[in-house]
Amino acid sequence: MRRLLVALPFLTALCLATPSVQAAEPTLRSLWSVQMLRQPALDRQIAGARDLGLRHVRIAVRWNEVEKSMGRYDWGVTDQRLRPIIAAGLSPLLTLIGPNDNYDAPNGGNAVAAASKDSVAGFARFAAAVVQRYNGPEFRYEIWNEPNLRTFWKPNPDGKLYAMLAASSCQAMRAVKPDAKIYVLGMNGTPIDKDVLGHYGTWSKAALQPDMISCASGFSLHPYGRRLPESYLSDLNRIDDMLDAGGQKKDVIISEWGTPVAKKWNLTADDQINHDTRILLTGAMAGEYTNLFTMMAPGANNDDSEQTFGLLDFNGNPKPSYAIVKNLLNRVGDLPFKSICSPCEGSVYGLRFEGPKREASYVLWTNDGTGSIPRPSDLGSKAQIVDLVTGRSQALPQGPLAASVRPVLVVGGPS
The missing domain is CATH 2.60.40.1180 (Golgi alpha-mannosidase II)
Structure with a gap:
């Protein structure tokens, strides 16, 4: 059963002195992260993360950008993105994602995910090479992004196939760095969400295979689709029960969650300001690393909800939520809570x-x-x-x- 970071029952906490807090307890700065995108300007995103006072960011490392020809790695593009992030003192969560046409589209068609044993083995070698090249004390690694959706796992999500790829990759990564922090699932939603098209509970049950679970440091979730961010807190115990496979307690992180401005969901600019801030606070209340999507809006078309995420707009101008996050980190970001x-x-x-x-x-x-x-x-x-x-x-x-x-x-x- 999950335990929220609760000091005392509420009324007692107001009336009695709280015991002194150990230094190892979490702080907002130790838990909060923000998503970096390939576009728009990465330098502005990095500057924003530093100005906010963040320590953590998340960014994708794409297999097809590194292994452009089979068996040969070209780190040029990835180095251009990651070196400035690391030099800025930011510790990344690296989301490793495929597919790769060299393995998964041999006939020139659209690449599909983990289509063969060669593909699974190739991705595992790539994952190990990423850990070898990019590592540090607070680095984290995530195997794939939202493999329970067709958008990222074509032609159809397959939990068992994902588990095979994740287990093979995790084991290869541990051979390079035994203490690496490796997270699996990376799923859109949570395992207890309404099982639309079998993409949530059904997919999760298939994916939670012993080899993957025993290797992983924990599970990563993207709890989108909530009218109120705080509803995540009431789901924690049910999520834990679902993920408590074989009695192996694992860490849970929120590796992506954010709020767009979207008429179709009745989400206004004010809702985005309030919800993005409360997403981070909700994650803190759960004691979980929480990555906000995104640092900077992916585009300038405000009629497209996918382009409205972000603490900065597409031109790099701060939104009010940027100021809220900055003031919270400046005022109480290093204090235990x-x-x-x-x-x-x-x-x-x-x-x-x-x-x-x-x-x-x-x-x-x-x-x-x-x-x-x-x-x-x-x-x-x-x-x-x-x-x-x-x-x-x-x-x-x-x-x-x-x-x-x-x-x-x-x-x-x-x-």
């Missing part, structure tokens, strides 16, 4: 951060409408409320702490 409620009464969610002198700060939000919690006794008389978009602070009014769908930061001070 615990959940105070998930949710509290009235659908209020909250994280409590503890500073070096045990001063408390709180991030609060709701998943719908407005709410409030009693004023915590550990805030002190000089507490301030921070506008996370502008970064400006003002004295915190007396009385309950108000929360809304846009997260708010309350910074404690001396009594």
Whole structure:
């Protein structure tokens, strides 16, 4: 059963001093990541990640860009992308993805995934070569992207075939670096989502094969399709039960999740601001590495929802969510935290951060409408409320702490 990062029952947490927190406990900076795309300008994406104060990013390494002719690796394109990221002090989650025409489209047709034993063996060699070339203390590796969808696994998703490829690749990677952090599944949605076309529960059951599970460090998920990000928290135990194959407890990470602006889903620009921020906070509340899609919008056509993701627009201009993430990381990004409620009464969610002198700060939000919690006794008389978009602070009014769908930061001070 999953345990959220909860310090104490909510009312008790407000009234009693919280025990000092060990340094090993998670921080927002240790958990948060952002997606890098090949296009638009990668240098602007890297500059944005550094300006935010992030430590982690995710980027794809494509088999067909490296092994352009069978058995010969050309790292030129991949080096051009990864060297600046690593030089900037960012630790990547490298998503290894195929297919490769040399193996999977021998007759000149459209490449399909893992079409033969030669293809599986070729991808495993490629995966091992990636680990050999790109590695570091906080590097992570993910085997494929959303193999449960036809978009990324043609002609039809096949859980058992994916498991064979993932197990072979993971074993080859471990032969190079035994302690590598290797994640499998990389699936769109979660194993307990509505089983549309068999792409979720059915695919997951087929994919969860012992050889793959025993080799992997953990599982990666893309929990899209939720009206409210916080619904992920209520699914954690069911997800764990599904992934707890053979009693082998494994790490779970959110390797991709973001919010577009989309009329067809009634998602506005304000929804994107609020949801993207709450996706990161929800992942933190679950204690999971969480990668936000994306750093920068993939395109400039705002009528295409796929081009509206991002903390930066296509021209590199920050959206309000960029400022919120930056202010949270600047203010409390390195402080250990615990959940105070998930949710509290009235659908209020909250994280409590503890500073070096045990001063408390709180991030609060709701998943719908407005709410409030009693004023915590550990805030002190000089507490301030921070506008996370502008970064400006003002004295915190007396009385309950108000929360809304846009997260708010309350910074404690001396009594």
